[in-house]
Amino acid sequence: MxxxxxxxxxxxxxxxxxxxxxxxxxxxxxxxxxxxxxxxxxxxxxxxxxxxxxxxxxxxxxxxxxxxxxxxVDPDKLSFYGKALLGIDDLRFIEEWLEENYEHFCAQEDIFQLFKCIWPLLLDVCKNELFEKLSPLELVLEASCLWISGASYCEIFNFMSKNKIKYQAGTQPRKVSMDQVVKYTDNTLGYDAMLIVGALADLCNGKYDNADLEEKLKHLQNSLKLGLSESFELWLYSKGYVDREICKQLAKTFISAGVNVDNFQNNVLLENAELVEKELANFPTYFTQVKA
Structure with missing residues (x-):
C-alpha cells in the first residue's frame, strides 16, 4: 500500500x-x-x-x-458490487450501514422518509465540497427534499436565503448563490447522492431480494437525478420531455383534464395528443417534435 x-x-x-x-x-x-x-x-x-x-x-x-x-471482494458480491459506480471501500461501508439499519430502512413508507433515513449515510460517503460547506445541515436536508419534490431552483434558493443557509468560504460563512443552488441540486444530489442511492438499491436486490424496497430506492434515485417526485412526471421525462418544468406542467394539465395519472397506460400521450399539443405551444418548438 x-x-x-x-x-x-x-x-x-x-x-x-x-x-x-x-x-x-x-x-x-x-x-x-x-x-x-x-x-x-x-x-x-x-x-x-x-x-x-x-x-x-x-x-x-x-x-x-x-x-x-x-x-x-467475495466473488458472490461482485454481481451487485459490479453494478454500482462506486469504489470498493465505499461499497463496503454502504453494505455495513445497510446491515445495521436494514429493519429501520424497510419501515420507511415513501421516498422522502427513505431519503431522510439515508441522509447520515450520504454525509459520510459523499465526497462533495457542498455537502461539507453548507450549513446548518438540518435545513440543507429540507432544501434537498424540496428538490426531490420538484421545487424550482428559484424556490430552493428562496428557501435557503429565508432560512439563512450559509456556504463556508474559508473562515467566512456567506450567503448561498443561485449558482451554488444549481450545482448542489444537479451535481451533489443529482449525481453523487444518486449513485449512493443506486448502490443501496443494488445491494438490497443482491443481499435481501427485497423487490419492494429496491423499487422505492430506484424511484428515489430517479427523483434525485431529475428533481421530480411523481411517477408520471418521471415517465414523461423518460419519453423525451427532458425538462423538469415541462414534465410538471404536462402532469398538471393532465390532472386538470381528469386523466388518472396514478394509473396511466403507455398510450396516454397518444390518447391525449390534442391536450399535449396545446400545452406544448407555450414551450420551445423542440418539444413538439417528441414522439409519444
Missing amino acids: YTILILRIFYPISVYKFIKPQQSFLKDAPEGGNETVFLDLAQGTLAHHLCSEKEKTLLIEAFELIYQSVMN
Missing part, C-alpha cells in the same frame, strides 16, 4: 477520483479476473504515455493494488 499512501498524501482528491473509476471498471469487466489485461490497460493510458519512468512504475503499482483490492 506504500504507493497509494504516498499518492494520497500529495494528491488526496485526485487519487480518490482516480481509484474509484478504475475499481468500478474492473469489478464490472468481463475479463476482470485477468490481471495482465488490466495492467495492459494501464500501459495504454495517456497518463502512462506522459509519465517519467519513475512515475510509470508508480502508476503500474497503483493499478496492481487496485486490482488486488477488487479481487479480494
Whole structure:
C-alpha cells in the first residue's frame, strides 16, 4: 500500500477520483479476473504515455493494488458490487450501514422518509465540497427534499436565503448563490447522492431480494437525478420531455383534464395528443417534435 499512501498524501482528491473509476471498471469487466489485461490497460493510458519512468512504475503499482483490492471482494458480491459506480471501500461501508439499519430502512413508507433515513449515510460517503460547506445541515436536508419534490431552483434558493443557509468560504460563512443552488441540486444530489442511492438499491436486490424496497430506492434515485417526485412526471421525462418544468406542467394539465395519472397506460400521450399539443405551444418548438 506504500504507493497509494504516498499518492494520497500529495494528491488526496485526485487519487480518490482516480481509484474509484478504475475499481468500478474492473469489478464490472468481463475479463476482470485477468490481471495482465488490466495492467495492459494501464500501459495504454495517456497518463502512462506522459509519465517519467519513475512515475510509470508508480502508476503500474497503483493499478496492481487496485486490482488486488477488487479481487479480494467475495466473488458472490461482485454481481451487485459490479453494478454500482462506486469504489470498493465505499461499497463496503454502504453494505455495513445497510446491515445495521436494514429493519429501520424497510419501515420507511415513501421516498422522502427513505431519503431522510439515508441522509447520515450520504454525509459520510459523499465526497462533495457542498455537502461539507453548507450549513446548518438540518435545513440543507429540507432544501434537498424540496428538490426531490420538484421545487424550482428559484424556490430552493428562496428557501435557503429565508432560512439563512450559509456556504463556508474559508473562515467566512456567506450567503448561498443561485449558482451554488444549481450545482448542489444537479451535481451533489443529482449525481453523487444518486449513485449512493443506486448502490443501496443494488445491494438490497443482491443481499435481501427485497423487490419492494429496491423499487422505492430506484424511484428515489430517479427523483434525485431529475428533481421530480411523481411517477408520471418521471415517465414523461423518460419519453423525451427532458425538462423538469415541462414534465410538471404536462402532469398538471393532465390532472386538470381528469386523466388518472396514478394509473396511466403507455398510450396516454397518444390518447391525449390534442391536450399535449396545446400545452406544448407555450414551450420551445423542440418539444413538439417528441414522439409519444
